[in-house]
Amino acid sequence: xxxxxxxxxxxxxxxxxxxxxxxxxxxxxxxMGRVAFSNGRYSxxxxxxxxxxxxxxxVSPDLSEEELEAECGAKLDIDAADVSLVVDDTMSKGVEPWxxxxxxxxxxxxxxxxxxxxxxxxxxxDLVRFMAKKDYPYRLARxxxxxxxxxxxxxxxxxxxxxxxxxxxxxxPDVIGIEAVEEYLREKTGDENxxxxxxxxxxxxxxxxxVVSAGEGIDWPHEIPVLPKWHEFDEGGVVVPAVERGFxxxxxxxxxxxxxxxxxxKTERPVVRFDLCIKCTLCWADxxxxxxxxxxxxxxxVNYEVCTGCHKCAEVCPVKECIVMVDELQFENTDSxxxxxxxxxxxxxxxxxxxxxxxxxxxxxxxxxxVEISEGTTVPPKA
Amino acid sequence: MTVAEQVRIWDREELLTGCQAVSHxxxxxxxxxxxxxxxxxxxxxxxxxxxxxADGKLDAEYIIADSEHSQFEIVKHAxxxxxxxxxxxxxxxxxxxxxxxxxxxxxxxxxxxxVGNRALDDPGAFGVEHNDAMSLRDMGWLMCxxxxxxxxxxxxxxxxxxxEDKTVRMPMALxxxxxxxxxxxxxxxVPTEESVKRFLPPFDLxxxxxxxxxxxxxxxxxxxDWVMELRRQNWEAxxxxxxxxxxxxxxxxxxxxxxxxxxxxxxFMTDDAEAVLIGIGAVAMPTRTACRRMREQGHKVGYxxxxxxRPFPTDELRECLGRFKGVGVIDRDFAHGSPDNGGILMHEVxxxxxxLRERPNVINFIGGLGGRDISIEECIKMYESTLAAGRGDVxxxxxxxxxxxx
Ligand code: SF4
Ligand code: SF4
Numbered sequence: 001x002x003x004x005x006x007x008x009x010x011x012x013x014x015x016x017x018x019x020x021x022x023x024x025x026x027x028x029x030x031x032m033g034r035v036a037f038s039n040g041r042y043s044x045x046x047x048x049x050x051x052x053x054x055x056x057x058x059v060s061p062d063l064s065e066e067e068l069e070a071e072c073g074a075k076l077d078i079d080a081a082d083v084s085l086v087v088d089d090t091m092s093k094g095v096e097p098w099x100x101x102x103x104x105x106x107x108x109x110x111x112x113x114x115x116x117x118x119x120x121x122x123x124x125x126d127l128v129r130f131m132a133k134k135d136y137p138y139r140l141a142r143x144x145x146x147x148x149x150x151x152x153x154x155x156x157x158x159x160x161x162x163x164x165x166x167x168x169x170x171x172x173p174d175v176i177g178i179e180a181v182e183e184y185l186r187e188k189t190g191d192e193n194x195x196x197x198x199x200x201x202x203x204x205x206x207x208x209x210x211v212v213s214a215g216e217g218i219d220w221p222h223e224i225p226v227l228p229k230w231h232e233f234d235e236g237g238v239v240v241p242a243v244e245r246g247f248x249x250x251x252x253x254x255x256x257x258x259x260x261x262x263x264x265x266k267t268e269r270p271v272v273r274f275d276l277c278i279k280c281t282l283c284w285a286d287x288x289x290x291x292x293x294x295x296x297x298x299x300x301x302v303n304y305e306v307c308t309g310c311h312k313c314a315e316v317c318p319v320k321e322c323i324v325m326v327d328e329l330q331f332e333n334t335d336s337x338x339x340x341x342x343x344x345x346x347x348x349x350x351x352x353x354x355x356x357x358x359x360x361x362x363x364x365x366x367x368x369x370x371v372e373i374s375e376g377t378t379v380p381p382k383a
Numbered sequence: 384m385t386v387a388e389q390v391r392i393w394d395r396e397e398l399l400t401g402c403q404a405v406s407h408x409x410x411x412x413x414x415x416x417x418x419x420x421x422x423x424x425x426x427x428x429x430x431x432x433x434x435x436x437a438d439g440k441l442d443a444e445y446i447i448a449d450s451e452h453s454q455f456e457i458v459k460h461a462x463x464x465x466x467x468x469x470x471x472x473x474x475x476x477x478x479x480x481x482x483x484x485x486x487x488x489x490x491x492x493x494x495x496x497x498v499g500n501r502a503l504d505d506p507g508a509f510g511v512e513h514n515d516a517m518s519l520r521d522m523g524w525l526m527c528x529x530x531x532x533x534x535x536x537x538x539x540x541x542x543x544x545x546x547e548d549k550t551v552r553m554p555m556a557l558x559x560x561x562x563x564x565x566x567x568x569x570x571x572x573v574p575t576e577e578s579v580k581r582f583l584p585p586f587d588l589x590x591x592x593x594x595x596x597x598x599x600x601x602x603x604x605x606x607x608d609w610v611m612e613l614r615r616q617n618w619e620a621x622x623x624x625x626x627x628x629x630x631x632x633x634x635x636x637x638x639x640x641x642x643x644x645x646x647x648x649x650x651f652m653t654d655d656a657e658a659v660l661i662g663i664g665a666v667a668m669p670t671r672t673a674c675r676r677m678r679e680q681g682h683k684v685g686y687x688x689x690x691x692x693r694p695f696p697t698d699e700l701r702e703c704l705g706r707f708k709g710v711g712v713i714d715r716d717f718a719h720g721s722p723d724n725g726g727i728l729m730h731e732v733x734x735x736x737x738x739l740r741e742r743p744n745v746i747n748f749i750g751g752l753g754g755r756d757i758s759i760e761e762c763i764k765m766y767e768s769t770l771a772a773g774r775g776d777v778x779x780x781x782x783x784x785x786x787x788x789x
Pocket of ligand 2: 272276277278279280283284316318319322323
């Protein structure tokens with residue numbers, strides 16, 4: 001028997017978290033007399049920003065190490081996961097890990113009766129409404145918590161790691177057992193808080209475990225690209241259709257690489273109050289991903305398909321409450337906000353403020369020093 | 384009492400990536416000089432070594448170079464003064480330092496290099512391909528592939544042992560498949576310092592050591608008066624290396640237990656086999672599973688995992704492969720425009736088998752380029768064609784591509 005676990009994490013913000021969980025599973029399984037190893041989908045690259053990436057752990061109670069490796073090693077992806085641990089729930093909108101892969105369902109690899117285990121504060125239905133239908137039932141287990149996002153290569157060490165191990169033990173004890181998780185953490189860290197965090201997550205996850213039936217979810221709206229055969233494109237090493245660049249101010253400026261939109265990198269998106277905009281161009285100029293499209297009325301539309309949610313525009317915008325970052329799972333689509341604003345300016349403001357809510361979260365420049373949450377103000381429409 | 388009973392052999396079992404395993408082995412080899420320059424997937428080796436030094440666990444000069452060329456020159460020079468030296472690289476980094484790599488061999492200096500195999504740009508690719516390391520195959524290097532993290536760790540010791548041998552003194556390239564091996568985390572047995580010391584004597588360059596008290600000229604302009612004789616010395620060293628390798632593994636096995644019954648390659652299910660596949664590196668994983676499945680269906684197939692590429696184990700491989708009717712060579716590399724447009728390994732294997740009066744039919748598969756994985760299903764297909772070729776049904780095109788969109 002082989003148990004296959006995938007850890008889906010966000011690029012450089014959760015790289016170490018993903019790797020540590022993969023490694024911990026190997027060590028815990030080994031202590032239980034099982035054979036295990038772990039590897040990553042993209043080794044140490046190209047985990048830019050919050051790009052969805054994967055680590056794997058393979059566990060077997062009866063195969064030799066040689067056999068397990070022969071079955072599972074040297075592969076880029078798995079065919080079916082027994083457990084797919086997703087350490088940030090905004091990935092339920094889809095994952096586009098790399099150019100030409102397309103936006104894929106987060107539950108793509110979850111096998112029949114397998115478990116999608118998600119770190120989230122959302123309810124079951126609130127997650128399933130973003131996820132692709134599957135033609136067989138699987139389990140959706142929820143581990144109550146926020147995504148542990150840290151800076152470049154850093155791990156926040158906020159007990160997410162320990163809690164995930166407890167939750168994995170809850171959803172599939174054939175991967176690792178909770179007692180072994182506890183012993184491992186106790187021996188490794190000598191810290192009872194960590195042991196307790198794993199146990200509490202184990203208990204809680206057992207209670208938040210529900211079946212997603214066959215056909216539940218959405219028809220997947222994104223196309224999975226079919227790449228050309230070797231004789232179907234031009235020779236000369238330039239295999240990627242070139243993207244024409246345009247840097248002039250409007251009208252409706254940039255061209256973009258259709259093969260890699262990387263919008264699934266974001267956990268939050270900028271919501272713009274076009275009525276407050278003073279047309280300073282800063283968001284357009286500073287956005288590292290060239291997401292802003294100049295419009296005929298000198299505003300800047302946002303292309304959410306390519307926005308990586310980096311916060312830069314919200315930071316540089318000089319007008320209070322004009323650009324605010326909002327949780328990505330509040331949004332169903334990537335439609336143009338400017339078109340919405342043009343069609344119905346008053347309705348757009350109301351919609352935007354509804355999405356923004358009242359809380360404004362500021363992330364510190366130094367990871368792990370806590371977030372600052374303040375009350376936002378609702379600026380009235382500008383005449 | 385055997386040596387194994389006298390000293391504790393294994394210190395601990397630790398979760399390590401392939402890169403980290405190599406770093407720990409470099410530390411245990413008591414290396415004096417490390418030159419570093421980052422390129423994936425090798426980078427994790429330099430990261431780990433710098434951490435070992437920062438943590439006070441390793442005492443070595445750690446020099447960050449401005450490029451691979453300087454990086455390799457630094458270890459070459461360090462080696463010439465008698466320092467045990469280490470460097471590593473991947474893909475184009477290896478090519479960028481090519482001149483320095485060639486002269487390290489012609490100067491007969493024995494530093495060890497880790498090559499985390501990576502496709503050569505352009506276009507950009509992080510994944511494995513073997514052309515980077517193999518480009519040095521004719522330059523007087525020792526070259527060997529590890530196919531697990533444990534093997535990678537152990538071959539740092541074996542590599543230094545062979546390279547530094549008085550009768551060899553050739554630079555050593557220890558290669559491992561990028562991503563699939565460099566970044567895979569395994570439980571690795573790490574030996575004790577004492578056991579490594581027993582196996583690996585201190586580096587002694589003897590009379591050739593460059594030192595103020597021992598002035599020597601290295602690489603003077605010698606032209607047609609000397610070059611040919613020097614090349615012949617290289618040639619002899621590469622010939623002698625085969626014997627030294629054998630001896631090194633015997634010593635290794637005596638201390639660490641019978642880990643390798645054949646230094647040069649390992650055979651999997653080859654007894655009574657009719658046809659075998661042969662390959663290098665991580666492709667051993669899907670091929671072994673495919674082999675098991677074929678055996679379950681009653682097909683007599685096996686797999687040969689080649690470890691040493693330079694020196695090439697001519698006699699041993701000739702004897703081994705000569706037993707079979709069909710041999711399918713898997714190349715994770717290319718040799719465009721070569722005979723039959725086959726891969727590098729295929730040419731080596733075919734040339735090795737040529738003197739046999741009765742030769743197996745050899746066919747060639749090129750696959751897994753740029754880091755694409757080779758699936759178990761593809762391996763089964765390769766077994767089927769090799770079995771057919773062995774029975775006389777040799778395809779018109781001896782070389783086929785596997786896993787290609789066509
Ligand atoms: S958050 Fe703003 S600056 Fe960052 S990618 Fe998105 S639109 Fe551009
Ligand atoms: S930064 Fe703010 S004010 Fe300036 S153009 Fe962009 S949205 Fe308008």
